[in-house]
Amino acid sequence: MVEYSELINKDISVEDAITRNVLDKQNVSEEFKLNTNQRKYDKQYFSMYQYRFKNLKDRIHINSLEKWGDGTKKVDGQLVKKQDKILDITSGQLCWVIGTVFCDLKNKLNILQDVEKGTDDIIPNIPDSYIGDDDDTSLAVMIEDESGRAILHNEEFLQKNILVSGCIVGVLGIEIQAGIFEIMDIAYPTFAPQPPLSLETGSGNNKIALISGLNIDYHVNDIKLDLLTDILTGELGSEKERDLIKSISKLIIAGDSIRPLKIIDNGEDFVTTNNYGSKIQSRFDSKSVEKFDKFLSEILPSLPISIMPGNNDIAEICLPQQPLHKSTFHNNYQFLSDPNYLQNLTNPQWFEINGIKILGTAGQNVEDILRYINKSSDVNNEEVKSDKILSIMESQIKWQNFVPTAPDTLYCYPYDDFDPFIFEKETPHVYFVGNQPKFGSEWYKYDDDKFVRLISIPKFSETGEIILLDLDNLQTEVIKISV
Known part of the structure; x- marks a missing residue:
């Protein structure tokens, strides 16, 4: 970990510019990019669920x-039988069945209740946890x-x-009473293909920087x-530290770049605004947007940048979030047409860099799952959240x-007979999420040579903190700025 607190107010002489490595090959996917005709809500989500189930069922x-x-x-000495449907489960018979997980939780949002209250035309406040207190017994995990x-x-x-609403899994167990299934084991889908990747010890001179939550x-x-x-x-740091910065070939900003204004609350469990701003005032200060634009212009063209929107940015709340509006980049508009300088991307986003498949999100998908597993008493405990x-x-x-x-429980566009969020064609080599309470990095090995x-x-x-990912060996390190 590199600490820069001691370098403040020091007079460090540097060269006018630093020379960086050029990435051999880099690509971004258009998979999550939606055209105008696709950004409509005249479809039901049923076909999206059906596609998900059909695709994953055979693999499970x-x-x-x-x-x-x-x-x-x-x-345990008892013969296991497969059941095609949950309705076919026989009491006392050890069996397995495939289905979709559904969690019935106390604090989950309920559109039917909103309609009953007459509040279905405004965006509800999302609770910090869908589970009640420690002594709450309203949690029910179902297979359907x-x-x-x-x-x-x-x-x-x-x-x-961990099981949350929307997962497709196979469960082994026995019905102990009508409608109650004692789960003993679980089966997941087979993994989508992962392109072969040969890691090297490397020189350490080929890195990308990952950052999120600038909240300018x-x-x-x-x-x-x-x-x-x-x-x-490269205008700060010792010679050794500047050599480290030279090794960075790209900066990826994973959401929440601009701090929003305080949301107007009507005193109830609903807000009177959306991510574009309410009828009364905008959620964003234009000066903060200009400051973000200026920040980018000071780094470009010294370092190529890829930007993903996040939950608190000027973007739709629905996933996949579409690229930030071009007007955000007033001072950098000329760079938008060249992917070697500034890439304005979706959230989530697939990258391919030097043959490495990378999937990244701004973190909403993880934050929402935390609401399923953190009790109300844990929501302000950052250590509890970080561990999970x-x-x-x-x-x-x-x-x-x-x-x-x-x-x-997470807003998304109603895809017609498609689910863009499942691993259907490939499994990534690297998966990152932004805007988390703490840095974490580990290998998940799921086969002898797959990870x-x-x-x-x-x-x-x-x-x-800035996270550096070495493209030669996929190791990570942290640059920490302390003031």
Whole structure:
């Protein structure tokens, strides 16, 4: 970890510019880019769920048969049978079945209740947790298909294995009473193909920088932001540290670049605004937008930048979030047409850099899952949340679905017979999420020679941390700016 607090107010002589490595090959996917005709809400979400289930069911079936068989294997001395439908489950018979997980939680948003209250035309406040207090007993995790539902029972198992609404899984167990299924084991989909990747020890001179949560505010003089600019342009640091900065070939900003104004609240559980601003006032200060634009212009063209929108940016709230409006980049408009300088991207986003498949999000998909597993008493405990981030990311790889809670509790566009959030064609080599409370990085190995590097990117405005990813060996390190 590199600390820059000692370099403040020091007179450091530097060259006018630094020379960086050029990436051999870089690509961004257009998979999440929507045209005008696609950005409509005249479709039902049913076909999206159906597509998800159809795509993942056969892959779960493969793993389930291998683990449990169908009348050919025994567990605890009892023969295991496959059931095609939840309705076919027989009490006392050990079996397995494939279905969609549904969580019935106390604090989950409910559109039917909103209609009843007459508040379905405004955006509701999202609770910090969908679960009540520690003594709350309203939590119910179910498995469902077109034939019916069964409540999953086994608290110890469910605490060790994260399951949230929208996951498609196979479950092994036994019906202990009508509609209550004692879960004993779980099966996930087979993994989508992952392109071969040969890692090297490398020279350490080929890195990308990952950052999120800049939360730029015109009214706040953030010294960390000024230092960040100087560091990325090579105008601050010792010779050794500047050599480290030279190794950075690209900067990816993973959402929440501009701090929004305080949301107007009507005193109830609903807000009178949306991400474009209410009828009364905008959620964003134009001066803060200009400050962000100026920040970019000071780094460009010294360092290529890719920008993804986040929950607090000037973008739609629905996933996939579309690129920020071009007017945001008034001083950098000339760079938008050249992907080697400034890429204005969607959230989520697929990257391909030097043959490495990278998937990134601004963090809403992880934050929403935290609401399923954090009790109300835990929501302000950053350590509790941090400990669960990488576990959630690992679970998303297992589910082969990195946004399972859309559209149940996370806003998304109603795709027609398609789900862009499942791993259908490929599994990434690197998966990062932005705007998390703490940095985290680990390998998730799911086969003898298959792995995913998981990276949790913290909010820069709170931690002053920049994450470096080495493209030669997929190792990570942190630059920390302390003031």
